[in-house]
Amino acid sequence: MKFNKVALSIACAAGFTVAGAAAANADTVMVKSGDTLSQIADENNTTVSSIQSLNSLQNIHLIFPGQKLVISTNNGDAAASTQQSAQTTQQASQQQTTQQASQQQTTQQASQQQTTQQASQQQTTQQASQQQTTQQASQQQTMQTTQQAVASSSEQAARDWIASRESGGSYTAQNGNYYGKYQLSRAYLGGDYSAENQERVADSYVLNRYGSWANAKAHWLQNGWY
Template identity: 35%
Template sequence: MKSIKTILLGTTLAAGLAFFMGTTDAHADSLYTIQKGDTLSGISHKIKGDNSLIDQIVKANSLSDANMIFEGEKLTIPTVDGTAPVEPVAPVQEAAPVVEEAAAPVAAQAPADSSSAKEWIAQRESSGSYSATNGRYIGRYQLDASYLNGDYSPENQERVADSYVAGRYGSWEAAQAFWIANGWY
């Protein structure tokens, strides 16, 4: 009988502790796991509906470059004016185990400006050639042929590459950082 009382008391205490620990303060910050294609402005729009959280996210996470966020990275999202985020943030997920593979050494790290990051990518993708092809990938930036809509001119390649990088990464520096980490952009 004593053991049943002990078990019941222990279970009740454990349940109470779990409830207490599981409740959240309305003023607590949230964690957000960066998904593929996320940008700080996109995250701010998901949570607040505008760009007003970008500076707060940068500050809360001590980010040196707002354009350098990576898939799987966890960000602290500050509570806005004492209210919970408008839309629930993505649940914190455990990262899948990483299988390390031997990779070819990558040359020097990120240059300081967009034009040098852009050139760095072009040299690695096609040795700078506008006429390079690799299956369905065309030109200086090895863009999918469907992006170029049949116009393989250098001007169109430049225009489409700038648009692609701005939409996907936000900047050429961020695209370069992704390339360094993954071997493609």
């Protein structure tokens, strides 16, 4: 019996020592009548799960008036934990911001690349269109030149044919009132019998009356004169 009392005394002393140490290193509150764990957590800026863990509570709805609850084991640790949590949140936020910036940059690069490709395609299309237009213009010009050459050749042939029939091609041939290579009326020549004036007056006469030497030749073939 004496041994048991001594052992009990020692255990009680040890318990008080541990409790005192815990109390010295922990923030505690005394449960009052009507208190709830969530209310205590709100009033002390902590959480129900934290109080439950610190006090090894089996049932968070079962607390008693006069009961001491440990709110935090060390203010410095809590502050450090809060700071660490804030740093972790900040790092996560910065990482997310970096990822968003990277995604935005990737999107911008893709957009710029697409814009460059579209501009290149548009430029290629424009160049092809310009080249086609140039080719068409060249073909048209070649055709016109060919037509003009054919027309000029045809006109020259008709002119020479008429001159041959009228005077044998002589600028001094005379037939009464008609004179020169094309046997024009002396009134038309106005007293100037030079070869240059004969060519100039003949062109003017034929173009004004027939529209072309070819038409003048056709008239000559039908009527024997032009």
